[in-house]
Amino acid sequence: MRVPGFWSFAARGFSLQCPGLLCCRLLGPSQATRNMSSKRKMDHLERTAGNNRQNALYPAEVRGIITESDTVKRLRIAVPPDFSFKAGQWVDLFIPGVEKVGGFSMCSGPGVLQREGIVELAVKYSKHPPAHWVHTMCTVGSQVAMRVGGDFFFDPSPSDPSVDLLLVAGGVGINPLYSILLHTLDLLHRNQASRRRDFNIGSAHLCYSAKNTQELLFKSSIIAACQEFPDKLSCDLHVTQQITDVDAHLQPFINRGRITEEELRSHVDLQRTLCFLCGPPPMIETLSKTLVDFGLPKDRILFEKWW
Known part of the structure; x- marks a missing residue:
């Protein structure tokens, strides 16, 4: 056009x-230092x-x-x-x-x-x-x-080997990770509709943190996707400044406080995990270092910082 x-x-x-x-x-x-010190x-x-x-x-x-x-x-x-x-x-x-x-x-x-x-x-x-x-x-x-x-994307081909996705989001950093989650869901639907494995889809786990449940964007759709494919998709939703009671239907998915090292470790397989992180720079730098300390290879950690 x-x-x-x-x-x-x-x-x-x-x-x-x-x-x-x-x-x-x-x-x-060194790269993180240059970006943050400007x-x-x-x-x-x-x-x-x-x-x-x-x-x-x-x-x-x-x-x-x-x-x-x-x-x-x-x-x-x-x-x-x-x-x-x-x-x-x-x-x-x-x-x-x-x-x-x-x-x-x-x-x-x-x-x-x-x-x-x-x-x-x-x-x-x-x-x-x-x-x-x-x-x-x-x-x-x-x-x-x-x-x-952008070079931050998930676009598997049918011949690609299976990977397990770890998606880590802070605030509006959920946007690209929600896109990736929706694409994974579409590929699962495609496999289901064709009754064969067109794509080698592993698991996808989302760790998502926001101030409160009102600021947890797309939460209903995220939960619905996890309930539709419970063997493939899962999530942990975090609130850091929640001052009201959490709605009953959300309670099974809500954690109070920040994303923890223990939570990340439980979803990291050093051979299979591909991690996408998006959020504020301090959060990304802290969590990416944690993943490296676990032994996850650096080329399996992709991040996007929102400033």
Whole structure:
């Protein structure tokens, strides 16, 4: 699809100053030190300059806006037929009238794109202009443009060996991991429908921490997926600042306090586990070090930091 002239201009002309994400394999303490010690916050496009990106910039239209929590809105965005992405990737989001470029992970799976022509973004409120626009100015029918990028994804082929996924999320870091979980669920449905093993799907366990149950995004869908395939999918949901009683239907899945070393260790197999982590940098650095201390090879630990 040809990109309209406005968007061709926009891609060149927007200033590149926005908080964003960093996604990579765990390389070692020196890299984390360099990223955290910089006094000047790098913008999203600068921070992700080393990541793979698609060349195409796609026009898109907001078709739905859903309130996920007091602080998070989920956009349902219609895209052209040739738009594609891998579970866990993000988009550069270009908004008319907003100079700064947003960087947001998709929270939907590729299956939703195939079935409905829709991708979804869950955006937490902040004064960062793209996020602020989502919460204060975006309406159904708003026109945007998006470009897919990122090396943090799960995209198995039928011939790939089975792995066990450990997905670790903090706050809105759930977005790419929820996309990966949904993709795993779609592959399990595909195997089930075909009555054969089209894909070698191992297990997937999600450890997800937020302030309270209201901020645990997608919790009902996560629990439903785990109940549908209890031999394949499981989750531990954590709340760190819950001051009210937990709803009865959630109680079996809720843990008070942070994700623990013991919990992670119980879901790590040094030969089979592939770990994806996404959340605030301090959380990711602490937990990735813990996984390395367990003996999990660094090339089996992938992380994405939200700043």
